[in-house]
Amino acid sequence: MQYNDTIVALATPAGAGAIAVIRLSGEGAISIASAIFVSISGKNIASQKTHTVHLGHIKDGTRVVDEVLATIFKNPNSYTGENVVEFSCHGSNYIQQEIIQLCLRKGCRMATAGEFTLRAFLNGKMDLSQAEAVADLIASESEASHQLAIQQMRGGFSNEIKVLREELLNFASLIELELDFSEEDVEFANREEFQKLITRITNVLKRLIDSFATGNVLKNGIPVAIVGEPNVGKSTLLNSLLNEERAIVSDIAGTTRDTIEDEISIGGIGFRFIDTAGIRETSDTIEGLGIKKTFEKIKDSQVVILMFSAIELKGSKSNLQVEIEKIKNKYPQKPLIVVVNKVDQLSEKETSNLLSLIPNTSSLIPVSAKTGKGVEELKNTLLEFVNTGALRNNETIVTNTRHYDSLLKALEEIQKVQVGIDANLSGDLLAIDIRQALYYFGEITGEITNDDLLGNIFANFCIGK
Structure with a gap:
């Protein structure tokens, strides 16, 4: 899949309503929008500032399709990190399809499920766990599930994981450095500090893993x-x-x-x-x-x-x-x-x-x-x-099965590191398990990913988000 083209989709629920929002994102979003939108005041929206709203008409040649509001978001200051235009039109099914078909004829492609949020992730606007929280937020049907999704979308969970990963990565770098000076028997990583870190990581991982039982029922209903x-x-x-x-x-x-x-x-x-x-x-x-x-x-x-x-x-x-x-x-x-x-x-x-x-x-x-x-x-x-109690105290609660699985695997690797420390194993052997633990941390936030994983995650999103 190419992510440098311009995509379009209905961002509001399908069906007739008072208004509908049609979203375009990509390098050509503003130029394509300019080709079909005529401002009431005669302005060229391509030259307008980001985060501005303009009243005008969608035209197919000389035919007026609808009177709409066009909202401009210029990269990188948009949801996807790309140029984004949103047309707020009247909610007729006919009008929605006419505008979307017009955008397609001008060079857009229909967005796939979750592609706007996928582009936000790929462009560094959010990490993978935050992106997954977007779907949870849309699906939330209670105050508790909403609060859990908001907390994750704001980065509460991923920030905790990033801090642990960064600290472990620093020690891993020092241990890797020791391997380069193995003949000189130099110790760069302070083993006492390293033991404290492993103990702290173990405790945090166990707390997060234990929270899944609560998080799962709060998210899905008890x-x-x-x-x-x-x-x-x-x-x-x-x-x-x-x-x-x-x-x-x-x-x-x-x-x-x-x-x-x-x-x-x-x-x-x-x-x-x-x-x-x-x-x-x-x-x-x-x-x-x-x-x-x-x-x-x-x-x-x-x-x-x-x-x-x-x-x-x-x-x-x-x-x-x-x-x-x-x-x-x-x-x-x-x-x-x-x-x-x-x-x-x-x-x-x-x-x-x-x-x-x-x-x-x-x-x-x-x-x-x-x-x-x-x-x-x-x-x-x-x-x-x-x-x-954890919810009221705004503590991190795990609700995602994929995150839970990665946390279990990360804990298993950290426990192997602990066994290695207790057995006074050499740095090269400790480094193997540390690298694997870092891999599972990276899986959660998306620092380590692949097309199959992204496909599975974003396939569960709605079109237009």
Whole structure:
């Protein structure tokens, strides 16, 4: 792929709207724009200052296509580091395509997915981890995922990696220098300082690796499985949490045959609630498959809400203690919230007496999914299970699987260096593992890359970004 030509794409979502933005980038962007744009004031936009906006018409010969605003960004002061022109036109599909086709006929090429951001990376406007954060920012659907993407796009993560890589590179250079004077037995790299650096790098890498578990769920939403016997009100609770009729509610046991999922934001954190089939013994093949999937969803979830019906408990038709222990024993690492539903059908005294008979559990919440009573308390309890301390303190949190993989490999190489130091190995042997660690650091920021890697990353971007 050549990156010295001029590209064009729709930068706003496809479809009709009030306005649309068509973006051109490349050496010929301003000259091509000048060939189709006529300023109302008669100005030649090629001679105008960067970061200026001009009103005029897009013309195809003598035919007026649309009245637009043309925004000029001259290199290197643009998103891509190249000459960039953005036409803000009316949002008709016809107008959008007419302007894009006109640009193509004047010498532009259609941009590929993520090519504007790829050019920004290639022109040094951002490093690779910052470029990847652009896609995360566009995809963010909660305050937490937005904050993580903003932090990474501003270079919080890459700056931390760059500092470590630079310090390690300095020591690597000194060790390489020792190899040139091996016959003279000269030591340029202070081994005590080198040991301190390796210890610090190890600690930072472990912290970043550990943060991935938190970052991944904050970015993608925390899966919460709602489980229990049939007719305890799981679907009603889902509807109450979402504040919409998402799941079918019926008095007929076994109505939910498959899982139903939807996501909401609570306190800026995305939670993905999963309404599951009621757990019971059944001869119905389809219902049985739904129950099997219920246990699969419990396994994949981060938090489990185990529901009981206050009416059933009052009638001693359900063994609450056995069911709680069954879930705890099968999934001991998962936070468990016990919810007693339908308390609206009991008096306050009956509810109090019932709850006093239930075995002590740290997260026991009486609710009425039908009226909404106790739902806010349930939401607050869910937030308590999320470790948002690092997020609030603006600490670096890893959310990208590629970065996580490179960090693991870098840590493995640093640990090999530590083994070498402990064994008092020579500098040439230490240098091998140091070079490999530097390679994995460089992979994260894009200082070391290849066409296949870039292709995989930017293929996930939208056209126009």
